[in-house]
Amino acid sequence: MKKKIIKCPQCQKEFNYYESEYRPFCSERCKMIDLGHWLSEEYTIPVSPANLDDEENEEDEL
Numbered sequence: 001m002k003k004k005i006i007k008c009p010q011c012q013k014e015f016n017y018y019e020s021e022y023r024p025f026c027s028e029r030c031k032m033i034d035l036g037h038w039l040s041e042e043y044t045i046p047v048s049p050a051n052l053d054d055e056e057n058e059e060d061e062l
């Protein structure tokens, strides 16, 4: 088997790249943590805040 030692981007642990099913992460756990970061960042983006503001402003003017 090939051997290539790299550092996990998540936990910084060194492991054999070719032995991990979850590369470039060392384990499923680290992969899920990274995935979780991406998902939580997407959730923080507000959905169409401009449209909500417009509606509120129109009500105020009327």
Ligand SMILES: [Zn+2]
Residues within 6 Å of the ligand: 008, 009, 010, 011, 012, 013, 025, 026, 027, 030
């Ligand atoms: Zn890791």
